[in-house]
Each structure stands twice: as structure tokens, then as C-alpha cells.
Amino acid sequence: MRKLNDAFATLYNGDNIVKLTELRYIPRWIVILIDISIILLSILLSYIFLEKLHVKVNFPEYIVQQRILVIAVNVVFMFVFKTYAGIIRHSTFFDFFKIILSSGSTLITLLGINFATEIWLGKSLFLYPNLFLYFFISVSIMFFFRMFTKQFFNILIDFKGSTSKVRIAVVGVGDASISLARAILHNPNYPYRLEGFLTKRSDSHKALLLGHKIYNIDKFFGDKNLVSQFDAVLIIKEIMTKQELEEWMTCALDNGLKVLKAPTVSKMRDSDLVGGIRQLQIEDLLNRKPIKIENEDIKKRHFQKSVLVTGGAGSIGSEIVRQVAQFNPSLIVVLDQAESPLYELELELLEKFPDQKFKFVLADISNSYRLEKIFEIYQFSMVYHAAAYKHVPLIEENPHEAIFVNVLGTKNLALLSKKYKVNRFVMVSTDKAVNPTNVMGASKRTAELFVQSLQNSDSNITKFITTRFGNVLGSNGSVIPHFRKQIEKGGPVTITHPDIIRYFMTIPEACELVLQAGTMGSGGEIYVFDMGEPVKILDLARRMIKLSGFTPDVDIKIKFIGLRPGEKLYEELLSNNATTIPTHHEKIMISRDPNIGFNEIEILCKQIIKSAVKRDKIQVVTLLKAIVPEFISNNSEFEALDKKNDSLDVIEL
Incomplete structure (x- = not known):
């Protein structure tokens, strides 16, 4: 209730956009009152429609009682199916289904009353067209009210802080991508703003998804003006192959966009979405398929x-x-x-x-x-x-x-x-x-x-x-944390040799x-x-620099320092x-x-x-x-020992 009062107060004071988006939900009793108002409006519209057609109603002397009966029956089923329980700004098909059940049960009950009055009084209490007309009008207005409220809040959320939010394109048009986009749309506190969807499909460019455009990857990255309207692409790593991940990353980074990754919706339940969305790391590209452990x-x-x-x-x-x-x-x-x-x-x-x-x-x-x-x-x-x-x-x-x-x-x-x-x-x-x-x-x-x-x-x-x-990635002293520190300091990134590779x-x-x-x-x-496949360390460094938002050899220099003592090009x-x-x-x-x-x-x-x-x-x-006879020193002071032609006699000391 306090949130609602705050919202009305800010409406009066003029600062309505920010506070309205902070309103979590409308109290249930207000939703019930709104739905009862919709019922009254639906009854009036159905009777007005019949009057315009010059259709006379049965038992006109009991018109008030008839309307009270319709309201009472409908309210009873509203409580049975809890149509008021959902948060309107997050309405889904399930909420619409509950409205259908509530209004449908009301219609069936009134049809039953009609049938009974025909038997007892010789004619029906309500005109049958009136009942069906009322049903369609009430369902339509209730559904429209919820969808309008939902879209209204989405517009406010998009508008709120739009200049400070990261403008993202969600990669994919599957269920996981849509669920992720919905989660972003419905949460005003997230620092992201959905601007569209990206896909490899070419048959969706005219369609809208959650009110946003779907862009084909080739046309999107081929239009520099279009790309400039976005700040980042958002991917779900679990639904992509390694090749797809690298392809999307390359396209985004080459066009100056950040690459963000998010968990699947099932994993979001265990952790906050904002905490789950983070910048793509080089480790994500090097990971392989999960291992089956017995x-x-x-x-x-x-x-x-x-x-x-x-x-x-x-x-x-x-x-x-x-x-x-x-x-x-x-x-x-x-x-x-x-x-x-x-x-x-x-x-x-x-x-x-x-x-x-x-x-x-x-x-x-x-x-x-x-x-x-x-x-x-x-x-x-x-x-x-x-x-x-x-x-x-x-x-x-x-x-x-x-x-x-x-x-x-x-x-x-x-x-x-x-x-x-x-x-x-x-x-x-x-x-x-x-x-x-x-x-x-x-x-x-x-x-x-x-x-x-x-x-x-x-x-x-x-x-x-x-x-x-x-x-191993991320182990103490491994190359990736070392490169990351060098990039954070502004470079240079030091590599021992341009051809060195590692698993x-x-x-x-x-x-x-x-x-x-x-x-x-x-x-x-x-x-x-x-x-798996060996990784060229030079390629690794360049990718890490790009993922950090810099250009290799321009923003961050790469410097070759020569093989260290004992180091070899490949393992x-x-x-x-x-x-x-x-x-x-x-x-x-x-x-x-x-x-x-x-x-x-x-x-x-x-x-x-x-x-x-x-x-x-x-x-x-x-x-x-x-x-270890196969031990041949490389780039080391001990190389001289390998050049001795005489065999080594190991004597007990």
C-alpha cells in the first residue's frame, strides 16, 4: 500500500516515470475493484448493444437484480480461480487462461440458471445472445487491461534511465533467448535495455518479438549505422557450440560491440540475473564439452x-x-x-x-x-x-x-x-x-x-x-591471469615467441x-x-585484448620477449x-x-x-x-651438458 501511495504522490508532484517503474505490484483489492468495474462496463455494453438492435430483454422490471446476479456469480468465480492474484505488469498466457476459466464458469452457471427459469417460469431470465455477448466483452476488456498495463510499464521501463543502460541485442530467437529477454524487459533495475534480437535465419526480419525487431546477422553487421545503435550482444553460452560462440564473438568484436554472456533461465533461479550476466571471458572460448564422470x-x-x-x-x-x-x-x-x-x-x-x-x-x-x-x-x-x-x-x-x-x-x-x-x-x-x-x-x-x-x-x-x-585455466601462475593483469595495466602483453602453442x-x-x-x-x-586442440598463445592474447574492449597492437601492444630458460614451443x-x-x-x-x-x-x-x-x-x-635420457635442455645454461660426446658415468656418491 505504501508503494501505491508513493506512486500517486509522485504522479501529483510530476516525477511520475521513475516512481511508477518502482511500483512492484497493485494491491489485490484494487485489482478486484478494477475487474468488478470491467464486469459492470461489460454488462452495460452488452445491454446497450441489444437496445441499439431494438431487442427487448426478459423481465425488464428485474433488470437491477439481473445485473447484481451476474456480478455476484462472476465475483465468486474470480475468487475461485484467483484472477486477481497475478502481478498485472507480468501477465502471461496463464493469467489469460484463468480469466477464460472464470468467465467461462460464469457463463455456464448463468446458462444453467436460464435453463432452470425456462422450466419454472416458462421463459429464460436472460437473453442467450446477451449472455454470450457479455462473456466476450468482459474477457476481451480484462485481457486488454492486463496487456495494456504490461506494455505501459515496459515502455516506462525502457524510457527510465535509457541513456545510462547498455543497449543489447539478444542472440537467438529460441525459448531460452526469449525467456532471457523477458527477464530483462520486466526488471527496471537491470542495467540493460533490450533493443532487438540477432539470428542467422533470414525469414524473420519482418517479424517482431516482444515488440522488438529481429535482425539477420549478415544484414545487421553489414550496416554500420544500425550497429551503432547497440552497445553489446548477449549470448547464452550453454545453447551454442564452440564454433558458433567464436563466430558471434568475432562478428561482435570486429564491429566494436561488447560480448556479454548470460546463464540459462533455469540457472537464473539460483542466482540473480544481473550477477549472472557478465562479459565473455577467454576461458569461455577454451572450455570443452562437459565430461561424463562415472x-x-x-x-x-x-x-x-x-x-x-x-x-x-x-x-x-x-x-x-x-x-x-x-x-x-x-x-x-x-x-x-x-x-x-x-x-x-x-x-x-x-x-x-x-x-x-x-x-x-x-x-x-x-x-x-x-x-x-x-x-x-x-x-x-x-x-x-x-x-x-x-x-x-x-x-x-x-x-x-x-x-x-x-x-x-x-x-x-x-x-x-x-x-x-x-x-x-x-x-x-x-x-x-x-x-x-x-x-x-x-x-x-x-x-x-x-x-x-x-x-x-x-x-x-x-x-x-x-x-x-x-x-590448466586459472591455475596459479598460468598465462591467462598474467595476460589479464597486463591488459588492465594498459600493456604491453608479453609473449615469449610468436609460434608458441599450449594445451x-x-x-x-x-x-x-x-x-x-x-x-x-x-x-x-x-x-x-x-x-583437445592446442591453442596458439599469440591468438589467445589477441582475443583477450579484443574481449577487454581494446584493439591489439593499437590500444594494447604485444611484445615478444624470447623463450625463457627451459621453455619449448610446444608441449x-x-x-x-x-x-x-x-x-x-x-x-x-x-x-x-x-x-x-x-x-x-x-x-x-x-x-x-x-x-x-x-x-x-x-x-x-x-x-x-x-x-631421463630424452632430457635435452633448451635455451638454458645446461645446454652445454648435452654437447658432451662422452657418455655420462653415474657413480654412487
Whole structure:
């Protein structure tokens, strides 16, 4: 009622447009009064129409009582079908259907009364044409009133703040696109104004949809004056293929329009539409089709089991924790040596999974004594080993640190998993371990070899599994957040080489495949994931600049800085000597890589760990090249070691 009073007050004061659009709904009693007024008007019109035709009514002496009866019957059915309950400005076909039911029931009831009076009094109380005429007039006026009110508010909403709103064209004319457009039209507080629809169809250019034009994509983008009337295109990503998404994005950006994306209406129910609409990100273009995960198998491996996740505060580790928590394990131990990220994750998980039992452990995986106590206390069923040093240039400068974490840490965890009879040990590796050109990749390949060797070692019952994949979108230190920061600062965007390419995968997708691979095989396998098509980093940078509303090499410069130490132009998922074997999961394959016996790799690992303790960079890398013969340094100080013609004799230190 207060809102209505405010609206009338502002009408009187003259500032009516803004306040009227803020009026959420008219009180129900006012809607009832309006509908009763429409009933009275319909009765009068029907009688006037008959009088003009010189038709005499039955029982003219009871004309007032007849009208009261019609009103009473109609009001009763208005309450039965609650025709007053809907918000008029949001009227739909369902509201019209309720009016039909109410008026139709009134007509049937009055026809019944007519039939009864014919039997008892010899003639009908109402003229039959009068009843049908009243029915059509009342239904028409009630429907017109609601549609007029709805359209009136739409006009006011469009007019309100029109200069400050983003003028958008919704892509598509399907149900999802129309529902999205309706949601924007009916909400005056949204910072968007619907201006039309875009489609590839050529048969809709003369039609109107929700009162707005439908434009063909070719004619629209071919008319610069028309394009200038819009600020952005709005797409629903879920209903488009990757190719369609890229096509629409390219057309919009090339014509100076922003590209916004919105969730489907079903997802809008869970979150506010304004929060759901956002600018299209490069991650949206790199995403692939959702992965089909066999949740039942994964659940059996984790339900009421004790699980350890190392590197649990990192990008991959934390997502593994989140996904494992959905399967109700008895305990999840999250282990990491990064204090602040671990604490932040603890706060997040305790809020998100209040019923799940967690243990957050601050520890270094190179400390075997610390780890053993943890294994002894918690008796793990599953171990996910995601802890690792991964930044190529830093590790190239500090190779001994890679040995402590990537080699010694992995060795400690794998041996303890065997000793305490862990059911499955799943190691997260990298495509940089394949034909490595840097210390980081070679250290991860060494870790792979050690883990594989344990599978057939004496008295082992643990299944040792390795998963190998490429770059993940949004992970700590990945290229996309780095480019985004450079663009925000005005550039330049730095790229190491114009021809460099990389594979990309989302963090949830990578972790889902890690969990899936952890349920497969008999142990000793290296699982490689389908990473899709490689992405040229130069193309990636240009798209990100365009999506940010800038022109590459004009607003934001692109600068080539040369390959970093240890970096190569392209990554591989398989070594030269490897073959792949398909699995029952279309995105997971088994790589058959050469391996080393446990005794041999154990001796080599002891040697390289001793060299790392001495901080002898040359000896560490020399031993890495002995363990991983395919390790050929690139753009690194260690290239000199590859030029030696004499064979390397590895002697026990």
C-alpha cells in the first residue's frame, strides 16, 4: 500500500516515470475493484448493444437484480480461480487462461440458471445472445487491461534511465533467448535495455518479438549505422557450440560491440540475473564439452574412506579436495607447506562442507619423519599427490629445489603409501615430463619413473597411478591471469615467441579426470588426458585484448620477449617411445612409456638427492640427464651438458 501511495504522490508532484517503474505490484483489492468495474462496463455494453438492435430483454422490471446476479456469480468465480492474484505488469498466457476459466464458469452457471427459469417460469431470465455477448466483452476488456498495463510499464521501463543502460541485442530467437529477454524487459533495475534480437535465419526480419525487431546477422553487421545503435550482444553460452560462440564473438568484436554472456533461465533461479550476466571471458572460448564422470565408481573409492591430498592448497589440489568432499569420505587430510593459502582454504571448506571432517596439515613433503607420523595416524585409503614445484624458469635457476620437492617428496609419499598399504596412490604429473627441455619437466619424469617402479616391487599391494595433462585455466601462475593483469595495466602483453602453442584444460575438468583415472587400471599406468586442440598463445592474447574492449597492437601492444630458460614451443603428452592404449573413458588413454626397475631408480634417486643437498647445480642436472635420457635442455645454461660426446658415468656418491 505504501508503494501505491508513493506512486500517486509522485504522479501529483510530476516525477511520475521513475516512481511508477518502482511500483512492484497493485494491491489485490484494487485489482478486484478494477475487474468488478470491467464486469459492470461489460454488462452495460452488452445491454446497450441489444437496445441499439431494438431487442427487448426478459423481465425488464428485474433488470437491477439481473445485473447484481451476474456480478455476484462472476465475483465468486474470480475468487475461485484467483484472477486477481497475478502481478498485472507480468501477465502471461496463464493469467489469460484463468480469466477464460472464470468467465467461462460464469457463463455456464448463468446458462444453467436460464435453463432452470425456462422450466419454472416458462421463459429464460436472460437473453442467450446477451449472455454470450457479455462473456466476450468482459474477457476481451480484462485481457486488454492486463496487456495494456504490461506494455505501459515496459515502455516506462525502457524510457527510465535509457541513456545510462547498455543497449543489447539478444542472440537467438529460441525459448531460452526469449525467456532471457523477458527477464530483462520486466526488471527496471537491470542495467540493460533490450533493443532487438540477432539470428542467422533470414525469414524473420519482418517479424517482431516482444515488440522488438529481429535482425539477420549478415544484414545487421553489414550496416554500420544500425550497429551503432547497440552497445553489446548477449549470448547464452550453454545453447551454442564452440564454433558458433567464436563466430558471434568475432562478428561482435570486429564491429566494436561488447560480448556479454548470460546463464540459462533455469540457472537464473539460483542466482540473480544481473550477477549472472557478465562479459565473455577467454576461458569461455577454451572450455570443452562437459565430461561424463562415472560418479558411482568414484564414490565407492571415497565413501567413508580416509583421503590425503598433498599440495591441497594449490589450484589442482584444492579442487580435488572440493570434488572428493562430495563423496562423503570419513576424513580428508589437506596437506600443504603454504601457510596462508592453506588457512584460506580451511575457512572456505568448513563453510561449504560443514558436515565433512577435515584435517589441515602444514608440512613439507621432503620431511619423511613428519609424513610418516601422518600416515601412521590416519591410515589412508587414497592418496592424491598434487604437491610440486612447477614454474619452469625458477626451477631452472634452482634445480636442487625441484629434487627436494618433486623427487624426494614424491619418493617419501610413495614409499609410505606402500608401507601403510594405501589402496591407491594417484600422482598428478605434467606434459612437461614428456621429452623434457627443462629441469622441472625432468624432475617430474624422474618422479613418474620412481612411482611406476614401485608397482612391481616386493610385497606391494598399493596401486600406483600417474596422471599427465597440460596447462590448466586459472591455475596459479598460468598465462591467462598474467595476460589479464597486463591488459588492465594498459600493456604491453608479453609473449615469449610468436609460434608458441599450449594445451589448455579447466581446473574442474582436470580434477574430474584425475579422480576418474584413480578408479581405473591395476596400477603402474600413466594416464594421459585428451587435451583437445592446442591453442596458439599469440591468438589467445589477441582475443583477450579484443574481449577487454581494446584493439591489439593499437590500444594494447604485444611484445615478444624470447623463450625463457627451459621453455619449448610446444608441449607433448607422449614421449617418442610411447604408445597409447584406449580406455573405456573417451578422454583418458594409457601411455606405454619406458620404465626402470625399482632398485636402479632407487640408487639414482639417492645419488641425485645427495647432489641436491650439496647445491651442485651441474651435478644435479647431469644426473637428471642420466635418469631421463630424452632430457635435452633448451635455451638454458645446461645446454652445454648435452654437447658432451662422452657418455655420462653415474657413480654412487
